[in-house]
Amino acid sequence: MLRGLKLFGLFARISTLNEMQYRANFFIQLLQSFISLGTGLAVLAVVFSYTDNLHGWSGGELLAVMGVHILMGGIMRTVIQPNMGRLMEDVQEGTLDYALTKPEDSQVMVSVRQFAIWAVVDVLMGIIVLVWALVSIGNRTTLASALLFVVAMFLGAVMIYCVFLMFTTLAFWFVRVWELMEMFQSLYQAGRWPVGIYPDWLRAGLTYLIPVAFAVTVPAEALTGRLTPQTILIAAAFTLVLMWVSRAVWKYGLRHYTSASS
Amino acid sequence: MKPAIHVRDLTKVFKVPERDAGLKAATLSLFKRKYKEVRAVDSIAFDIQPGEVVGFLGPNGAGKTTTLKMLAGLLYPTSGELDVLGYLPEKRQKDFLRQITLVMGQRSQLNWDIPAIDSFELNRAIYSIPRKQYEETRDELIELMLLGDLINKPVRNLSLGERMKVEAVGALLHRPQVLFLDEPTIGLDVTMQRRIRRFIQEYNARYNATVLLTSHYMADVQALCKRVIVIHHGKLLYDGGLAGLVERFSAMKTLSVTFSDMNGHAPDFSTFGTVISQEPNRVSLRVGKAETPNVTARMLADLPVTDLTVEDPPIEEVIEHVFEQPKEDDEKKETA
Numbered sequence: 061m062l063r064g065l066k067l068f069g070l071f072a073r074i075s076t077l078n079e080m081q082y083r084a085n086f087f088i089q090l091l092q093s094f095i096s097l098g099t100g101l102a103v104l105a106v107v108f109s110y111t112d113n114l115h116g117w118s119g120g121e122l123l124a125v126m127g128v129h130i131l132m133g134g135i136m137r138t139v140i141q142p143n144m145g146r147l148m149e150d151v152q153e154g155t156l157d158y159a160l161t162k163p164e165d166s167q168v169m170v171s172v173r174q175f176a177i178w179a180v181v182d183v184l185m186g187i188i189v190l191v192w193a194l195v196s197i198g199n200r201t202t203l204a205s206a207l208l209f210v211v212a213m214f215l216g217a218v219m220i221y222c223v224f225l226m227f228t229t230l231a232f233w234f235v236r237v238w239e240l241m242e243m244f245q246s247l248y249q250a251g252r253w254p255v256g257i258y259p260d261w262l263r264a265g266l267t268y269l270i271p272v273a274f275a276v277t278v279p280a281e282a283l284t285g286r287l288t289p290q291t292i293l294i295a296a297a298f299t300l301v302l303m304w305v306s307r308a309v310w311k312y313g314l315r316h317y318t319s320a321s322s
Numbered sequence: 323m324k325p326a327i328h329v330r331d332l333t334k335v336f337k338v339p340e341r342d343a344g345l346k347a348a349t350l351s352l353f354k355r356k357y358k359e360v361r362a363v364d365s366i367a368f369d370i371q372p373g374e375v376v377g378f379l380g381p382n383g384a385g386k387t388t389t390l391k392m393l394a395g396l397l398y399p400t401s402g403e404l405d406v407l408g409y410l411p412e413k414r415q416k417d418f419l420r421q422i423t424l425v426m427g428q429r430s431q432l433n434w435d436i437p438a439i440d441s442f443e444l445n446r447a448i449y450s451i452p453r454k455q456y457e458e459t460r461d462e463l464i465e466l467m468l469l470g471d472l473i474n475k476p477v478r479n480l481s482l483g484e485r486m487k488v489e490a491v492g493a494l495l496h497r498p499q500v501l502f503l504d505e506p507t508i509g510l511d512v513t514m515q516r517r518i519r520r521f522i523q524e525y526n527a528r529y530n531a532t533v534l535l536t537s538h539y540m541a542d543v544q545a546l547c548k549r550v551i552v553i554h555h556g557k558l559l560y561d562g563g564l565a566g567l568v569e570r571f572s573a574m575k576t577l578s579v580t581f582s583d584m585n586g587h588a589p590d591f592s593t594f595g596t597v598i599s600q601e602p603n604r605v606s607l608r609v610g611k612a613e614t615p616n617v618t619a620r621m622l623a624d625l626p627v628t629d630l631t632v633e634d635p636p637i638e639e640v641i642e643h644v645f646e647q648p649k650e651d652d653e654k655k656e657t658a
Contacts, residue, residue, distance in 0.1 A: 070447050078436045078476075157396050158431035161424045162448050163416035169448075318397055318412075 064168040068139075072175035079177045089178040093130075093185050100126050100252065115257040117284075122253070123193035125280040129252045131186025132216060132275050134179055136248070140221050142174035144228040144241070151231045151317070160318075167310050171225070194283065201283060209282040212292060215299045216275030222299075222306035223270060229306075229313035244270065251276040274298065324408075325369035326500060326532040327393065332402035334363040334388050334556075362388045364556035365402065372499075373530040375522075377537065377547035377564075381645045385556040386536045390502050393534070394424050406500060420449060423498040427505035430489060432477045438488040439473040442495055449496035456495065463491045467521050483514035490521060501525075503535040507542055519545050540637045552644060559644060564637065572640045575614045577607040579621060580629040594621065608635075 079085065104126065108119045117125070147170045150156035159169050194201060227244055231237045251272035255263045267273040274295050281287040337357040363385040370376055380386045391397040392404060395411035395418065404411055409418035432441045446456045464473065467487045477485060490506065503522070507515040519542060526533055537543055543550060543564070550567055552560040560567055577595065581603045591597050594617050595609035609617050614632060621627055634640075 067447055070444060074436060074440045074444065078440070153429065154426075155429050155431060157391070157394075157424065157426070158429075160396055160414070161394055161419055161422065163419040163450075164448055166414075315398075 064165070064172055067164070067168070068172035068175075071173050072139075072177075075175045076177045085178050086181070089181045093181050097130070097185060097189070100130075115254065117254055117256075118197070120193050120197035121280075121284050123196065124190055124283055125254055125276065126252060127186050127188075127190030127193050128213075128280045128283075129186070129276045130182055130189055132213070132220070132251075132279075133248065134182025134184075134186055135213075135217050136220055136224075137179035137182060138176050139174075140217075140224050141241075142176045143171050144224050146170075146174050147228050148231045148237060148241075152235055156317070160314075166314060167225075167307060171221070190283075197284075205282055205285060205287075208287060208292065209279050212274075212279040212282045212287070212295060215292075215295045216271070216279055218299050219271040219295075219302050220275050222302035225306045226309045229309050232313040232317040248272055254280065268298070271298070271302070323371060325405075326372040326374070326407055327368075327370040327534070328403070328405040329369070329389075329393075330367045330403035331365045332363055332367070332389065332392065332404060333361070333365050333400045334385075334392060334397065335400045336360045336362055361556050363392070363399075363553075366553060366556075366558040368551055368558065368561055370532055370534065372532055373526070374549065375526055375533040375535065375547050377535055377543035377550040378553070379536070379543065379550055379641065380553045384553050386553060387504055389553070390424075390504055390534065390536065394422060394502050395419070396424075420496060421498055422500045422502065423493045423496070424502045425490060425493045425504065425506050427486065427503075427508035430477070430485065432485070432489060432492060434478040435476060437474050437476055438492060441477070442473070442492055445492055445495050451496055455497075459495055459497055460491075463494055463525075466524055467491055467517070483510050486510060486514070486518060487521075490518060494525060497529055499529070499531055501531055501533045501535075503533065505537055506535065507537060507539055515539065515542065516545075522546060540641065544637060552641075554645060567644075568634045568637065568640050571644045572635055573611050574608050574635055575611055576633045576635055577609050577614070577617065577621075578604070578629075578631045578633065579607070579625075579627055580604050582626040582628050584626060589625065 104119065104122060107114065107122075112119065114122060147156070150159060150170075156170075159173075160166055162169055224241075224244065227237065227240050230240060247266070247270045250258070250262075250266055255266050255273040255277045258266065263273070278287065278291060278295055281291065336359070338360050339351065339355045340358040366385075366389065378386050378390070388397060392399050393406055393411055395414040398412050407418065407421055409415055411418065432438055433444075442460060445451075446453075451459070464470075467490065469487060469491060472480060472484050472488060473491075477488065480488065486506070494501075501522075506522070507518050510518065522533060522535070523546060525531060533546070535542070535546065548563060550560070550562070550564055551558065552567065560570065576598070584603065588600075588602070591600065591605050591607060595607035595613075598606040598608055600606075607617075618630065618632065621630065
């Protein structure tokens with residue numbers, strides 16, 4: 061685990077130093093982030109021109125949810141998605157063999173190699189929106205709820221990673237799974253709203269199939285004083301389950317890959 | 323001495339989906355697939371001693387890459403015994419992986435966006451090479467390969483040959499004891515091929531590393547390998563010296579004869595053998611191996627010979643001849 065973090069740090073440093081040469085990417089990313097923030101705010105404004113409460117969430121609180129959504133999206137695009145994309149390319153091009161002949165745990169190896177520095181813009185943007193939302197609500201965030209928020213964010217990110225990894229592992233059988241990754245992205249968009257507003261079946265799906273509920277709604281609940289100890293315990297337990305299951309799926313996929321590819 | 327690589331009865335069978343042509347068959351195959359078994363490697367056996375450089379020959383689809391991948395722990399064998407440096411490769415233990423390297427000429431392992439030196443640094447971390455040893459090896463290999471400042475340019479901007487040089491250095495930074503090289507010189511020009519070859523030779527000599535190499539270029543094999551293993555249709559056809567390969571698979575010799583002036587009365591050379599080329603006072607003939615002594619004696623006795631040489635045919639021809647051998651069994655379809 062510690063070694064994995066160390067490797068991740070080194071990969072991130074080198075790719076960041078390199079990426080710094082391409083400043084245009086920074087401005088493109090900035091533009092993209094602003095456009096998506098703008099549309100998000102516009103939709104919120106439209107909704108709240110009709111009502112001042114959505115399933116118990118006020119306008120300011122929904123803004124906080126949006127902030128968490130952008131923040132988590134930024135984390136996903138900075139560290140999770142680039143690695144999974146690279147993994148899929150490696151499967152397609154047969155270069156995964158190189159990763160597998162390295163003296164490092166294969167799952168760690170494929171999870172730490174990429175780092176998209178410019179997507180950090182979304183992380184910062186998310187934090188700004190979040191702070192803005194909290195200030196506008198007049199929320200007095202306690203140290204405890206802030207800590208809880210950090211824990212919930214961490215668990216959420218790990219869950220997203222696990223599910224993403226399982227989706228990508230399908231590449232061992234189907235080789236091309238970009239469509240599935242696209243689907244994952246669009247389902248993540250549903251997390252822009254607290255999952256409570258959705259019908260039961262969709263809420264269940266967004267909780268346990270694609271853990272958007274845990275990744276976005278739960279951290280937002282932590283900040284807005286809605287989080288019950290029960291929920292955070294369930295989140296922690298579910299994270300452990302996903303870590304275990306995704307590792308099993310990865311090992312199984314790898315076993316299939318190494319016995320079938322040629 | 324315990325062999326570095328030990329292989330017995332190694333077999334790999336792939337299950338390959340099979341379908342007929344056409345949309346209907348394609349649609350059906352989405353739901354129900356028929357599989358066909360393909361025996362890519364069929365009970366082969368060999369031992370390789372530490373420090374040996376062995377050429378692995380065979381036409382496309384003979385099972386070379388499959389064997390190499392099993393040795394590197396990338397493929398699970400269907401059956402058989404396998405031992406590399408005392409490890410079972412398929413377990414992919416870290417101590418095993420730290421001592422081997424894999425280079426595939428057609429696939430790059432360097433990150434194209436960053437200069438090679440950065441990729442080297444990453445390999446240092448992945449292999450946990452002590453800083454001092456890393457710098458020593460790196461500088462030594464860079465010098466050996468005449469890399470110069472190529473290592474500071476993004477890999478994307480390098481030519482194919484330059485990239486291969488850099489790839490080779492990157493793959494050897496951890497001083498592996500066993501090298502699996504799959505077509506390391508593919509697509510390179512002659513000078514660059516020679517440089518890579520020299521590099522492999524040097525590395526082998528310095529570190530007494532075991533090298534298993536596949537190549538389509540016979541020059542690679544002739545320059546590097548005292549021993550070759552030939553596989554075809556998944557089966558081992560030959561294992562031994564290059565000269566022995568020629569001896570065993572070539573039934574012909576080439577006779578080159580020069581004469582003093584024959585005053586235009588050249589005899590009919592086709593009574594001696596197959597004429598390859600003929601000039602007024604020179605002739606090249608292809609003669610069966612068994613008849614060679616006989617034909618040579620007759621020529622020396624009957625004709626004003628000034629020079630006569632008997633040669634083996636070029637190695638390429640021999641190999642081609644080997645690969646033309648029909649397979650015994652129609653089920654054994656080729657896979658790469």
